[in-house]
Amino acid sequence: MGEPQNRRDFLLTLGTGAGIAALGYQGAASLRSLVPNVSYDAPTTVKVGLPAEFPDGLKFLPDQRLFIFREGTVFHAISAVCTHLGCTVRAEALSNPEARTVDGKALRLTHRFLCPCHGSKYTGDGGNVSGPAPRPLAWYHLSLASDDGQLVVDLANEVGHDFRLTTA
Amino acid sequence: MSLPATTPRARAEAPGVHARRLWSLRPRSDRQSGDAIVSNFLLHWFPAKVERSSLDWSYSFWLGTVSAALLLLLVLSGGPLLFLYVPSVERAYGSVKDIEYAITFGSWIRAVHRFAAHLMVAAVFLHLVRVFLTGAYKNGVGQGQHREWNWVIGVVMLLLTLFLSFTGYLLPWDQLAFWAVTVGTNIASSIPWIGPSIRELLIGGRGIDQPTLIRFYALHVIVLPAALGALFAYHMWRVRKDGGLARADRASVLPAPVASPASTTKTYALLGVARGTSPAVRTTTLEAADATVNAVPDLTRRTAIVVLGTFAVLSIMAALMRSPLEEAANALVTPNPAKAPWYFLWLQEIVTDTTIRLGTFTINGAFLGGVLLPGVLVGLLTAWPWIDRSPGAAAGSWFPRTRRAQNLVFLGVVAVVLILTLVGTFMRGPYWHLYWPWETWPEIPTRL
Ligand code: FES
Numbered sequence: 001m002g003e004p005q006n007r008r009d010f011l012l013t014l015g016t017g018a019g020i021a022a023l024g025y026q027g028a029a030s031l032r033s034l035v036p037n038v039s040y041d042a043p044t045t046v047k048v049g050l051p052a053e054f055p056d057g058l059k060f061l062p063d064q065r066l067f068i069f070r071e072g073t074v075f076h077a078i079s080a081v082c083t084h085l086g087c088t089v090r091a092e093a094l095s096n097p098e099a100r101t102v103d104g105k106a107l108r109l110t111h112r113f114l115c116p117c118h119g120s121k122y123t124g125d126g127g128n129v130s131g132p133a134p135r136p137l138a139w140y141h142l143s144l145a146s147d148d149g150q151l152v153v154d155l156a157n158e159v160g161h162d163f164r165l166t167t168a
Numbered sequence: 169m170s171l172p173a174t175t176p177r178a179r180a181e182a183p184g185v186h187a188r189r190l191w192s193l194r195p196r197s198d199r200q201s202g203d204a205i206v207s208n209f210l211l212h213w214f215p216a217k218v219e220r221s222s223l224d225w226s227y228s229f230w231l232g233t234v235s236a237a238l239l240l241l242l243v244l245s246g247g248p249l250l251f252l253y254v255p256s257v258e259r260a261y262g263s264v265k266d267i268e269y270a271i272t273f274g275s276w277i278r279a280v281h282r283f284a285a286h287l288m289v290a291a292v293f294l295h296l297v298r299v300f301l302t303g304a305y306k307n308g309v310g311q312g313q314h315r316e317w318n319w320v321i322g323v324v325m326l327l328l329t330l331f332l333s334f335t336g337y338l339l340p341w342d343q344l345a346f347w348a349v350t351v352g353t354n355i356a357s358s359i360p361w362i363g364p365s366i367r368e369l370l371i372g373g374r375g376i377d378q379p380t381l382i383r384f385y386a387l388h389v390i391v392l393p394a395a396l397g398a399l400f401a402y403h404m405w406r407v408r409k410d411g412g413l414a415r416a417d418r419a420s421v422l423p424a425p426v427a428s429p430a431s432t433t434k435t436y437a438l439l440g441v442a443r444g445t446s447p448a449v450r451t452t453t454l455e456a457a458d459a460t461v462n463a464v465p466d467l468t469r470r471t472a473i474v475v476l477g478t479f480a481v482l483s484i485m486a487a488l489m490r491s492p493l494e495e496a497a498n499a500l501v502t503p504n505p506a507k508a509p510w511y512f513l514w515l516q517e518i519v520t521d522t523t524i525r526l527g528t529f530t531i532n533g534a535f536l537g538g539v540l541l542p543g544v545l546v547g548l549l550t551a552w553p554w555i556d557r558s559p560g561a562a563a564g565s566w567f568p569r570t571r572r573a574q575n576l577v578f579l580g581v582v583a584v585v586l587i588l589t590l591v592g593t594f595m596r597g598p599y600w601h602l603y604w605p606w607e608t609w610p611e612i613p614t615r616l
Contacts, residue, residue, distance in 0.1 A: 134531070134532040
């Protein structure tokens with residue numbers, strides 16, 4: 001821009017530039033307004049009931065899309081959300097339960113999980129064995145509420161497949 | 169003996185003076201049909217004269233006109249639905265149920281809207297196939313043609329049509345809708361890095377809920393129809409600017425147009441198109457008298473037949489067939505099998521088969537099959553007019569020798585899409601297992 005501009009050109013550039021800047025900013029503002037700052041989703045930490053209320057084996061909690069697995073005093077929680085595209089998997093009871101050691105701990109697999117959307121299959125501990133699912137099902141952190149002793153699941157806290165909650 | 173100029177008939181024939189205020193269905197002379205065009209706003213879409221061969225039923229199958237008629241029908245039937253449907257998660261399902269079962273003619277209006285949407289996807293797709301196979305995106309002999317851009321606009325309009333159908337699919341808030349949106353938006357979120365933000369923008373939060381419904385509603389009734397309407401207007405204007413169908417240039421290909429030097433004794437301001445310093449004037453024009461007919465009534469009559477025929481077929485279909493309404497949306501139970509609408513089933517089939525594992529490294533099929541592959545296909549479609557190197561004379565006829573290879577490849581891709589759609593429709597049962605169409609599906613194990 002070594003050339004000296006005359007006033008007309010300068011004002012034209014200025015006006016066009018200001019117009020583009022204004023449109024760009026307004027466009028960006030409109031788009032930004034569509035990204036929520038507050039989300040009124042369900043809380044991620046939920047009490048799901050007293051440990052004694054859970055039967056041995058598998059229980060489905062539809063509201064959390066979660067399976068709670070109980071074996072005597074040992075509990076763990078497996079997500080029912082397929083890792084492929086988010087459908088809810090269904091549990092299918094195995095005719096003869098399979099004993100396994102998962103990460104050094106004994107586990108009795110009574111079920112397997114099947115996805116109705118694209119046919120992914122998971123083992124009873126959530127490992128993906130076939131179909132398009134790229135990852136195993138998530139496990140969530142479980143604890144006991146200090147006030148009333150209910151099981152508390154933390155849906156924001158994913159844990160490894162060796163996680164167990166042992167109640168007294 | 170009276171002077172011709174004083175008769176009313178002759179006065180009507182004077183240039184710029186129109187015989188009737190309204191458009192004439194029965195023009196009595198070439199002059200009148202020309203005037204009918206000038207005096208009618210709608211008919212600015214139509215030229216005064218059209219190439220006879222481009223009116224052939226078997227050249228274009230009038231698929232673009234059918235698509236446009238369906239779009240018109242969708243707007244017309246969408247009007248009443250706008251008054252009856254309530255975009256709220258508590259009431260959406262109930263209001264659709266009311267439309268279907270309680271409102272006089274409600275189920276018919278909904279059926280018209282629904283079938284027109286499905287048929288429009290099919291018609292627009294077939295229109296694209298026709299334009300590809302006849303190479304109609306290629307420029308011919310006319311000046312200032314940009315058919316390649318009209319093809320690009322067309323591809324965008326196909327995407328808008330699909331997106332319009334898909335956003336409408338969610339509105340009844342039934343099981344089909346809910347899970348289609350779950351899967352659809354999770355495909356968007358499988359894009360590396362920006363995916364999750366795109367999903368959040370689409371559904372307006374982390375879960376599919378009221379913000380999702382209202383977003384899809386606004387897209388369905390305002391944003392996408394407005395975009396489609398604007399592009400449609402441009403698409404039609406472009407067809408007119410490019411001299412009509414590609415077939416029209418074909419007719420004038422043989423006597424090659426010659427540019428004659430501008431004469432100083434005549435003004436060509438309105439006859440030729442200026443290129444460089446002197447106007448180029450074609451000695452062969454598309455309006456050669458023997459090959460052309462008046463748009464009114466030849467083109468308008470056929471257009472009316474196609475539009476009214478489409479309306480009739482749709483009305484009868486809607487009267488005879490019921491449109492389904494599944495159970496109300498239930499975030500807790502996924503239907504088994506959960507199927508996408510038919511026009512996305514080939515993609516559902518692909519996302520099922522494209523998860524790639526290299527040792528411990530996995531790429532989700534959602535990204536490969538749901539984003540990358542469709543992206544590549546759309547990219548190729550868009551760029552094709554610039555990739556296609558066949559001569560211009562190959563435009564405007566079915567299966568010309570010079571375009572045989574590319575037509576075969578294109579038909580191959582179309583066949584794969586169709587086969588995958590059929591597999592998804594008829595051969596996928598519970599848990600997405602493969603069954604032959606004549607096999608019965610096993611009892612679905614009861615869920616926990
Ligand atoms: S969502 Fe489960 S397999 Fe696709």
